Structures are given as C-alpha cells and as structure tokens.
Amino acid sequence: MGTVYVTQIDAFIGKIDERLTVKAEQKTILDIPLIKIEGIVVLGRATISPAVVNELLDRHICLTFLTQSGRYLGRLEPEVTKNIFVRKAQWQAVGESQPAIHLVRGFVRGKLKNYRHSLLRTQREHPDIDLNNNITRLENAIAPIEKTNNIDSLRGLEGAGSAAYFGCFQQLIKTSEFQFEARRRRPPTDPVNALLSFGYSLLRHDVQSALNIVGFDPYLGYLHVERYGRPSLALDLMEEFRPLIVDAVVLSLINKRSLTLTDFTTEPLSGAVSLTKEGLHTFLRAYEQKKQSNFKHPVMGNKCTYQEAFEIQARLLSKYLMNEIEKYPPLILK
Amino acid sequence: MNQTEYIYIAALNQYAYCPHRCWRMFCAGEFTDNQYTIEGTSLHDRVHTTSDVQRGETWQIRAIWLKSEQYKLIGKSDLIEAESGQVYPVEYKRGRKGEWDNDELQVCAQALCLEEMTGQPVTTGYIYYAHSHQRQLVEINQELRQSAIATIESVTNLLETGAMPKPVYSKRCQGCSLYSQCLPKATDKVKSYQEVY
Ligand code: SF4
Numbered sequence: 001m002g003t004v005y006v007t008q009i010d011a012f013i014g015k016i017d018e019r020l021t022v023k024a025e026q027k028t029i030l031d032i033p034l035i036k037i038e039g040i041v042v043l044g045r046a047t048i049s050p051a052v053v054n055e056l057l058d059r060h061i062c063l064t065f066l067t068q069s070g071r072y073l074g075r076l077e078p079e080v081t082k083n084i085f086v087r088k089a090q091w092q093a094v095g096e097s098q099p100a101i102h103l104v105r106g107f108v109r110g111k112l113k114n115y116r117h118s119l120l121r122t123q124r125e126h127p128d129i130d131l132n133n134n135i136t137r138l139e140n141a142i143a144p145i146e147k148t149n150n151i152d153s154l155r156g157l158e159g160a161g162s163a164a165y166f167g168c169f170q171q172l173i174k175t176s177e178f179q180f181e182a183r184r185r186r187p188p189t190d191p192v193n194a195l196l197s198f199g200y201s202l203l204r205h206d207v208q209s210a211l212n213i214v215g216f217d218p219y220l221g222y223l224h225v226e227r228y229g230r231p232s233l234a235l236d237l238m239e240e241f242r243p244l245i246v247d248a249v250v251l252s253l254i255n256k257r258s259l260t261l262t263d264f265t266t267e268p269l270s271g272a273v274s275l276t277k278e279g280l281h282t283f284l285r286a287y288e289q290k291k292q293s294n295f296k297h298p299v300m301g302n303k304c305t306y307q308e309a310f311e312i313q314a315r316l317l318s319k320y321l322m323n324e325i326e327k328y329p330p331l332i333l334k
Numbered sequence: 335m336n337q338t339e340y341i342y343i344a345a346l347n348q349y350a351y352c353p354h355r356c357w358r359m360f361c362a363g364e365f366t367d368n369q370y371t372i373e374g375t376s377l378h379d380r381v382h383t384t385s386d387v388q389r390g391e392t393w394q395i396r397a398i399w400l401k402s403e404q405y406k407l408i409g410k411s412d413l414i415e416a417e418s419g420q421v422y423p424v425e426y427k428r429g430r431k432g433e434w435d436n437d438e439l440q441v442c443a444q445a446l447c448l449e450e451m452t453g454q455p456v457t458t459g460y461i462y463y464a465h466s467h468q469r470q471l472v473e474i475n476q477e478l479r480q481s482a483i484a485t486i487e488s489v490t491n492l493l494e495t496g497a498m499p500k501p502v503y504s505k506r507c508q509g510c511s512l513y514s515q516c517l518p519k520a521t522d523k524v525k526s527y528q529e530v531y
C-alpha cells in the first residue's frame with residue numbers, strides 16, 4: 001500500500017485503533033492499518049476526524065486536497081524534520097549561485113533527456129512515423145545546457161525542449177479517438193491534457209512529500225521562481241519524473257484503450273474536461289501501479305520503485321547541497 | 335557565560351559507532367525506529383523503573399539520572415550497584431557481546447559521573463547482555479578513561495559547531511537504522527556515474 005485516494009464525495013475519514021477507515025453512505029469502503037499508508041489524497045469533498053488529523057501529523061503522513069477534476073487545492077503538511085542543516089544549505093544556494101545553476105541544469109537535462117529517450121523508443125518501435133525533426137530540436141536544446149550559466153537561459157532551453165516534445169506528442173498516441181494539439185492547462189479542455197494535468201497533480205503530492213521527509217522547504221526552488229503558495233522545489237524535482245511516470249501512464253492507458261472517450265465529461269461553457277468516476281479509478285490504479293513498479297536505479301545500482309526514487313532523488317539533492325556529493329544526478333532512464 | 339549544554343551519554347556510544355550517525359541523531363534530529371532500537375527501547379523500559387533494593391550484600395538502584403559537571407554529561411543509568419562500599423554501573427544491552435567496543439565507553443562515562451556524584455573512585459563496571467544473560471566486566475582503566483574523555487571532546491565539538499562528519503561506508507552500515515537516510519555509498523557512486531545521453 002502506498003497512497004490512499006479518497007474519491008467518494010462526502011466520505012468520512014476516521015480512525016479506529018491503529019487503522020484508517022473510510023466510510024460513505026453508511027458503508028465502510030476502506031479499512032487499513034495506518035502503518036501501511038504513505039500519503040492520502042482527497043479528491044473532492046470529505047470529512048476528516050480530528051483524531052486522523054493528529055495521527056497524520058504525528059506520523060508525518062501528508063494529506064493533499066484536490067478538486068474532483070484533479071486541481072490542486074492545498075495540503076496538510078506535517079512538521080518537517082528537525083534537520084535545519086538541509087534547509088540552511090537550501091537557502092544558501094538561492095539565486096544565481098553556482099549550486100543553483102548546477103541543479104537547474106540537472107532538472108532541465110533530466111527532463112529533456114527523458115523526453116528524448118521516450119521519442120527515440122517510439123521511433124524505434126514505429127518506423128512508419130517520423131519524429132526525427134523533433135528529436136533533433138530536443139537535442140539542440142540539450143546540447144547547450146552544460147555551457148549555459150544563467151538560470152533564465154536554462155529556462156529558455158527547457159521551454160524549447162518541451163515545445164519540441166509536445167510538438168509531436170500527437171504522434172505518440174496510437175488511437176484516432178484522442179487528439180492532442182498543444183499543452184493546455186487551467187482548465188484542460190481536451191482529454192489528453194486533462195489526464196496530463198491530473199497526473200502532474202498526483203506527482204506533485206508525491207514529490208512534495210518526499211522533500212518534506214528529507215527536511216526541505218518545498219516552497220523555495222531554483223528553476224521555478226518563488227511565488228506565494230507555490231511549492232517551487234517540488235516543481236523543480238518533478239521535472240525529471242514527468243515523462244517517466246505521468247506521460248508514460250497517460251500514453252499507455254490511451255494506447256491500450258484502457259480509457260476511451262466515454263470516460264470523460266465536458267463541462268458546459270468552460271469546456272473543462274474531466275474524468276468520470278470510472279475513468280478516475282482506472283487512472284488512479286494505473287498511476288499507483290506505475291509508482292510501485294521496480295527498476296534499477298542508474299546511480300545507486302540497486303532496485304527501487306518510483307515511490308522510493310522520489311526520496312532517493314531528494315536525498316541526493318540534499319547531499320549535493322551539503323557538499324557530500326560532487327554533482328546532482330537527475331534520474332534518467334533509457 | 336553560555337547556557338550549559340549537557341551531552342547525552344548515549345551520544346558517546348553513537349559517536350564511537352559512527353560520527354556521522356551521531357550527527358544525524360543528535361544534531362539533525364533524525365531518528366528511525368527500526369527493529370534494533372525498538373527492542374532496545376522496550377528492554378530499557380523494563381529497566382528504567384526506579385527501584386531501590388538490597389540483595390544480600392549488594393545494594394541496587396535502577397533508572398537514576400547520572401550527571402557530571404566536569405564533563406557536562408547526563409544520562410539515565412540502567413542499574414547502579416554497590417558492594418562493600420564500592421559503587422559501579424551496570425549497562426543493559428540487547429543481544430550478544432558487542433562487536434564494537436563502544437558499549438565500554440558508555441560504561442566508562444557512567445563511571446565518570448558516579449565518581450563525581452559519590453566522591454569515590456569507580457574502578458569497575460559491567461555490561462549485561464540480555465541474549466546470553468551474562469555480565470561482562472569492564473575495567474575502568476586509564477586507557478578507557480582517556481578514550482572516553484577524547485570522545486566527550488569530539489561530541490562536544492560536534493554539537494557546538496554542527497559540522498557534519500562525512501559518512502564513511504563500513505561493515506557497520508549494514509546494521510545501521512539510518513542507512514536509507516544516509517546512503518553512505520552515494521559519494522562514490524555519484525563520482526563513478528556516467529550519465530546516459
Ligand atoms: S549508514 Fe554507515 S555511515 Fe551512515 S550513519 Fe549508518 S553507520 Fe554511519
């Protein structure tokens with residue numbers, strides 16, 4: 001068990017002894033030991049007993065609130081660890097410092113290289129389509145990263161690389177049912193964008209929890225500038241994981257036809273698209289399964305799950321900032 | 335004058351085991367209960383209920399605080415005994431006789447406190463191993479005293495500066511409850527890692 005997702009509207013989240021119980025319409029729909037829970041995500045409205053709130057804070061379990069369509073609302077954040085040294089190192093690097101530039105390079109490089117591998121794989125598997133132009137554009141964005149010494153220019157390379165990748169995202173979709181034109185957020189007005197945005201919200205919950213455990217202040221980042229209430233460091237560390245987890249889950253669900261257009265609804269006027277209840281469950285299951293899947297960590301050399309990798313990367317980040325390791329290695333998988 | 339900060343006797347033990355671990359536990363405030371520490375704690379729960387008894391020739395007192403102003407030490411003792419006017423500490427340990435000699439250091443630190451508190455020299459102490467139900471004699475000799483005092487100085491310095499001793503991978507890491515926080519192999523692994531293009 002990892003993250004508990006509460007999707008039932010007006011559910012009651014309570015606690016009996018050392019167990020978490022979720023009730024709805026007078027029925028218990030979940031009853032599991034608290035010790036097995038790594039995080040809770042509430043989608044929509046739920047009532048939470050004060051005893052559960054205490055218990056979650058005490059056990060350092062993060063609770064995130066999303067709207068039913070997956071938009072981030074806020075979270076219950078347990079106290080960070082007493083490790084003041086991590087936060088001190090984090091603050092010391094803020095701005096255009098050498099460590100900050102190094103880290104931004106790492107986040108951007110990690111994301112773009114993972115994009116590139118994803119395109120190369122598709123190109124290999126489907127010789128009928130032609131992604132070469134976009135792969136070249138991506139490579140042109142990756143190549144100057146190491147020589148680029150200011151964060152704004154690195155942001156520019158990140159933008160150019162992402163544009164190259166999303167410019168051919170439609171070709172990664174193997175069914176004519178779904179169309180993707182460009183990345184659209186707030187609100188997403190087509191199913192593919194809705195799935196991506198929703199997935200990134202879930203990813204953000206997970207990455208932010210890992211940063212919290214390690215002792216970081218998630219609101220102070222390097223690639224993403226500070227803005228009130230924005231977890232910039234979580235957004236930074238998310239970059240390398242986006243293609244590996246969310247994009248992979250979205251493409252696999254669509255291409256295997258686990259999700260079809262009937263799993264989506266469109267709001268009148270705003271055109272906002274979101275998942276039906278059934279579609280939501282399919283998506284959450286796939287996301288959780290992906291997080292619990294194993295791979296060999298390219299740096300540490302041992303087997304781990306993506307769920308564990310969030311914390312490993314956060315620890316490597318802290319080790320870099322505290323001068324224990326000479327560079328920050330973003331998670332790049334072939 | 336600065337407010338006096340006392341050092342926990344247990345920190346000496348941790349420092350002798352691994353300075354980085356001592357830093358994580360006592361400076362960075364990280365602590366994970368794994369099997370070892372949980373077992374250790376429940377054993378200590380039993381021991382740490384203050385009582386004072388006379389058993390034949392031996393007087394025993396359990397779970398009292400020991401303190402030394404000279405060394406700025408503080409810690410709870412498992413058991414203090416006195417026989418024919420000689421006081422000595424007895425420290426309880428889970429499992430077998432330790433692979434590492436840091437337990438002796440802890441007994442010696444308790445002896446230093448006892449000497450200051452009673453005004454009498456303490457020349458011996460014991461470690462009681464729960465696994466084998468055996469007591470191991472610890473001789474509080476010059477050599478052990480010196481190494482205890484040196485460790486006290488190192489820990490004092492560590493707590494005052496907060497400077498992190500680098501983790502060093504060794505056999506001890508395998509039984510260390512902080513392994514997944516510390517990742518002691520990371521430095522070398524990152525050094526030799528070649529990022530894929
Ligand atoms: S894992 Fe090894 S280096 Fe790290 S704290 Fe434990 S004993 Fe020390």
